[in-house]
Amino acid sequence: xxxSLSFQGGTLVLYDFDAHRDKPAQxxxxxxxxxxxxxxxxxxxxxxxxxxxxxxxRVRDRVPCWETLPLNFQDNRQPHDYQIEALDAWQNAxxxxxxxxxxxAGKTFxxxxxxxxxxxxxxxxxxxxxxxxxxxxxxxxAFASQSQSSQSKPVEIGVYxxxxxIIEPITVTTYHSAxxxxxxxxxxxxxxxxxxxxxxxxxxWGETALMSPAPYRLGLTATYPEVDEQHRNKFDNRWRIEDxxxxxxxxxRIEDxxxxxxxxxxxxxxxxxxxxxxxxxYDADYEIYVEFIRKHGLHRSGGANWYxxxxxxxxxxxxxRRAVLARQRIQRLLASSEAKLDALDKLLxxxxxxQVLIFTESNDAVYRIAxxxxxxxxxxxxxxxxxxxxxxxYRAGEYPALVTSKVLNxxxxxxxxxVAIVLGGNAGAREYVQRLGRILRxxxxxxxxxxxxxxxxxxxxxxxQRRRAKEREKEKAKEMTR
Amino acid sequence: xxxxxxARPRIYHRSGKLYVRTIKPNDSTWQKTAKELIELFRAHxxxxxxxxxxxxxxxxxxxxxxLVLRGLAKVLRDxxxxxxxxxxxxxxxxxxxxxxxxxxxxxxxxLHPLSRSEILAEVAQEIGISHSQIELLFxxxxxxxxxxxxxxxxxxxxALIMRYNLELSRAALYWSDQMIVHIFDGYQDFWRYLKLFKxxxxxAPITSIDAKGKExxxxxxxxxxxxxxxxxxxxxYGRQLAGFLPALLLGKRWRMWANIQLPNNDKKLxxxxxxxxxxxxxxxxxxxFDSKMESSFADEFEEKFGDKRGSxxxxxxxxxILLGDTVMIPxxxxxxxxxxxxxxxEIVGFWHPDYLERKVKKVxxxxxxxxxxxxxxxxxxxxxxxxNIPSEVLYFKRKPVLKDVIGAVKRVAVETVTVETVAVEPVxxxxxxxxxx
Numbered sequence: 001x002x003x004s005l006s007f008q009g010g011t012l013v014l015y016d017f018d019a020h021r022d023k024p025a026q027x028x029x030x031x032x033x034x035x036x037x038x039x040x041x042x043x044x045x046x047x048x049x050x051x052x053x054x055x056x057x058r059v060r061d062r063v064p065c066w067e068t069l070p071l072n073f074q075d076n077r078q079p080h081d082y083q084i085e086a087l088d089a090w091q092n093a094x095x096x097x098x099x100x101x102x103x104x105a106g107k108t109f110x111x112x113x114x115x116x117x118x119x120x121x122x123x124x125x126x127x128x129x130x131x132x133x134x135x136x137x138x139x140x141x142a143f144a145s146q147s148q149s150s151q152s153k154p155v156e157i158g159v160y161x162x163x164x165x166i167i168e169p170i171t172v173t174t175y176h177s178a179x180x181x182x183x184x185x186x187x188x189x190x191x192x193x194x195x196x197x198x199x200x201x202x203x204x205w206g207e208t209a210l211m212s213p214a215p216y217r218l219g220l221t222a223t224y225p226e227v228d229e230q231h232r233n234k235f236d237n238r239w240r241i242e243d244x245x246x247x248x249x250x251x252x253r254i255e256d257x258x259x260x261x262x263x264x265x266x267x268x269x270x271x272x273x274x275x276x277x278x279x280x281x282y283d284a285d286y287e288i289y290v291e292f293i294r295k296h297g298l299h300r301s302g303g304a305n306w307y308x309x310x311x312x313x314x315x316x317x318x319x320x321r322r323a324v325l326a327r328q329r330i331q332r333l334l335a336s337s338e339a340k341l342d343a344l345d346k347l348l349x350x351x352x353x354x355q356v357l358i359f360t361e362s363n364d365a366v367y368r369i370a371x372x373x374x375x376x377x378x379x380x381x382x383x384x385x386x387x388x389x390x391x392x393x394y395r396a397g398e399y400p401a402l403v404t405s406k407v408l409n410x411x412x413x414x415x416x417x418x419v420a421i422v423l424g425g426n427a428g429a430r431e432y433v434q435r436l437g438r439i440l441r442x443x444x445x446x447x448x449x450x451x452x453x454x455x456x457x458x459x460x461x462x463x464x465q466r467r468r469a470k471e472r473e474k475e476k477a478k479e480m481t482r
Numbered sequence: 483x484x485x486x487x488x489a490r491p492r493i494y495h496r497s498g499k500l501y502v503r504t505i506k507p508n509d510s511t512w513q514k515t516a517k518e519l520i521e522l523f524r525a526h527x528x529x530x531x532x533x534x535x536x537x538x539x540x541x542x543x544x545x546x547x548x549l550v551l552r553g554l555a556k557v558l559r560d561x562x563x564x565x566x567x568x569x570x571x572x573x574x575x576x577x578x579x580x581x582x583x584x585x586x587x588x589x590x591x592x593l594h595p596l597s598r599s600e601i602l603a604e605v606a607q608e609i610g611i612s613h614s615q616i617e618l619l620f621x622x623x624x625x626x627x628x629x630x631x632x633x634x635x636x637x638x639x640x641a642l643i644m645r646y647n648l649e650l651s652r653a654a655l656y657w658s659d660q661m662i663v664h665i666f667d668g669y670q671d672f673w674r675y676l677k678l679f680k681x682x683x684x685x686a687p688i689t690s691i692d693a694k695g696k697e698x699x700x701x702x703x704x705x706x707x708x709x710x711x712x713x714x715x716x717x718x719y720g721r722q723l724a725g726f727l728p729a730l731l732l733g734k735r736w737r738m739w740a741n742i743q744l745p746n747n748d749k750k751l752x753x754x755x756x757x758x759x760x761x762x763x764x765x766x767x768x769x770x771f772d773s774k775m776e777s778s779f780a781d782e783f784e785e786k787f788g789d790k791r792g793s794x795x796x797x798x799x800x801x802x803i804l805l806g807d808t809v810m811i812p813x814x815x816x817x818x819x820x821x822x823x824x825x826x827x828e829i830v831g832f833w834h835p836d837y838l839e840r841k842v843k844k845v846x847x848x849x850x851x852x853x854x855x856x857x858x859x860x861x862x863x864x865x866x867x868x869x870n871i872p873s874e875v876l877y878f879k880r881k882p883v884l885k886d887v888i889g890a891v892k893r894v895a896v897e898t899v900t901v902e903t904v905a906v907e908p909v910x911x912x913x914x915x916x917x918x919x
Contacts, residue, residue: 008708009680009707009708009709010708010709011708011709011712034711034712036711037682037683037684037806037807038805038806038807039806039807041708041711042712043709043712179718183708183709183718204716204717204718207709207713207716207718210709210712210713211709314546315491315546315547315548315549316546317546318544318546320546321544321545321546321548322544325544342588345587345588348585348587349587349588349589352585352587367621367624370621371617371620371621372586372598373584373585373586373587374580374581374583374584374585374586374598374601375581375584375585376577376581376584381624381625383574385574386574386577389578390581398582399581399584400585401584401585
């Protein structure tokens with residue numbers, strides 16, 4: 001039987017190989033291999049190093065299952081000089097290494113060019129599902145444009161994460177799901193692109209780079225981690241990016257690659273009242289909740305994790321459980337109280353000729369609004385293809401409004417909107433601020449408006465007041481440092 | 483299987499050992515709860531998941547044992563069947579169509595003259611479905627709107643609780659990076675399920691001497707995954723080990739240890755189980771015999787040489803031939819009552835060509851002169867294919883000729899070769915006095 005090398009669950013295994021058979025003297029076993037469980041095995045990422053050895057030992061290479069991509073597209077966009085420089089540097093390094101570019105410098109475009117240059121099956125790993133969807137949309141658009149020019153069918157983009165597992169020659173996955181995908185299909189990809197590669201050192205995520213035989217690797221990030229060699233101890237089981245995908249091949253730290261255009265915007269708080277029924281329910285629940293918190297001094301003793309402490313108590317103490325349930329009921333009630341929905345309706349009447357983005361706390365509220373007003377809904381349950389179609393139609397002006405729950409987040413393109421409406425503002429202050437920045441950062445959005453619909457005499461107001469208090473503090477601090 | 487958030491709170495550790503807080507199946511309070519949940523669940527057949535979730539929430543009320551309730555509910559759900567409502571149009575396409583007609587506001591104006599019901603009526607007519615069907619199909623693809631079409635097996639309260647306990651015990655393995663087992667029987671099932679759960683093993687023979695002085699032969703097996711030897715420690719295969727656990731429970735005598743590393747905890751913990759556990763398995767054990775040929779052979783042997791009639795004892799699948807990263811478990815072993823000479827027998831019947839090739843490869847690798855192959859004449863296994871194999875080969879037309887087989891046994895049986903084994907503690911069979919709770 002002919003000796004062969006196969007891919008198995010993230011490792012490479014030699015079959016029918018007898019080190020002493022074909023050579024009279026002790027054969028030089030490649031140092032990457034280890035004798036484990038009666039076979040010679042190594043981590044898949046040694047694959048590129050084995051090339052000449054496999055050749056000289058006449059071992060059949062059964063590892064690669066990647067395809068040649070029929071890519072031959074002409075992109076209308078002009079790449080920036082630094083993008084070309086970066087790609088050339090990466091190519092000269094053997095298509096291995098990381099490119100560090102500031103946010104907004106067009107790393108997606110760099111990735112697309114990289115795929116184009118390699119021209120083989122590629123896996124893209126993104127840190128979150130939201131980013132996964134964004135990659136899916138951008139890659140689909142980049143490579144779909146070819147079908148018009150060439151005879152071949154359009155390149156399908158696969159997605160692999162919790163809700164969807166579709167594997168195509170170009171596939172996007174998350175760090176979380178990459179392990180399973182690579183263990184089963186790692187040898188189907190010749191190039192791996194790690195988006196936000198500063199996440200890679202995490203123990204179980206770095207492992208995935210070990211498990212892939214892909215000879216070509218690209219890391220993209222704006223913030224490369226500093227590894228202080230002297231202070232790494234042997235208990236640190238974090239990986240080094242250089243060991244997994246190669247060193248930094250190009251770095252550009254420009255302060256402002258694109259001019260920040262701070263549009264002027266106004267914020268408007270719309271206060272509504274709960275209905276009598278809602279008010280009664282709210283007051284009763286609030287009493288239960290606040291009483292318990294006060295009685296046990298949770299805010300003080302628990303610190304930042306007071307809520308976790310409350311949850312723990314709720315598995316032992318009935319009153320604690322009641323407090324947790326009361327809090328949940330309050331949140332549900334506030335997410336879409338009748339008056340808030342009416343206020344939303346009125347705002348829509350006023351602004352329906354403009355682009356509107358509606359944000360709300362819970363998925364239930366999103367679907368309720370979507371059903372009532374026939375407005376497209378985006379939640380984490382929306383699959384990649386539908387999400388892409390909705391966002392594109394919205395951007396094209398075909399949908400004047402969109403309703404979503406915390407799905408458009410950091411680093412993800414939020415489409416331009418003239419009006420943003422936040423129902424309840426239940427989310428943490430940081431997310432809120434980010435959303436503010438997002439809709440307004442886009443080009444030429446003068447006089448954009450952010451509406452926040454809050455219920456009077458409820459925690460909505462307290463939260464709002466806390467946020468304003470934090471903002472005022474920040475402003476004061478700035479004043480003092482001038 | 484349970485999600486980590488339902489299992490983790492029921493797991494605790496003391497002095498480096500990990501324990502699972504199971505619930506007593508004969509506890510009347512828990513039986514009452516289980517019964518109520520089963521009835522409540524069954525009452526929700528043909529309703530959407532959201533209705534069940536709401537009913538469960540109501541049932542939970544302010545009970546502090548809500549995590550156990552949800553665990554029991556998860557078991558019920560996992561064994562049930564769901565399906566999304568379908569219609570003349572897919573939910574995605576319907577939404578696309580409806581959103582294109584939106585947005586709808588409470589007051590109509592020049593730009594948006596139609597009311598919601600008017601729009602729905604229009605779309606309904608266009609597609610050819612009713613107004614109410616539109617409402618049903620709108621978000622029918624969401625998991626919460628899937629319909630419960632089959633509520634699963636006929637659970638008794640006790641069975642549900644026992645299954646919950648099993649799922650908790652399995653979940654502890656999510657954070658395991660390796661498992662070591664001692665097994666003394668049930669080899670066929672053990673390796674079959676190992677393969678199913680894509681686990682890697684390394685085995686070595688062991689012996690133990692029980693309280694009565696009887697020697698037990700078995701195997702020590704280490705279980706992990708492909709990447710395990712190359713990294714410091716990985717819990718990547720925890721789910722697979724958890725999935726596999728019920729297979730271990732099929733054996734009569736066994737023990738297992740697993741290294742556990744809980745999240746946000748540096749301590750390495752030890753999780754132990756053995757055959758005295760009250761946990762039961764829902765996995766199917768392979769039947770008494772794989773094929774009619776085997777059962778006929780065993781029957782005939784029993785008839786002619788069983789009991790005091792003959793000097794040989796026939797046993798089934800009690801030896802594992804270790805072949806590196808795979809094993810071969812011959813169908814039978816035949817041992818002399820007096821002098822303990824032993825031979826192993828494999829019946830080769832109607833097999834798929836690929837399977838046959840793999841089997842022949844194993845037999846060749848095994849290089850066992852005490853192995854007898856009983857080959858069915860009609861399959862394509864010529865002597866040519868069996869060259870370089872020291873095993874004895876007998877061909878048969880309809881069924882193996884027992885006289886010839888015994889003849890072959892006498893030729894090849896060897897006295898038990900002293901295999902290098904490790905002596906281990908015997909596994910007790912009586913359950914301990916107290917359980918975990």
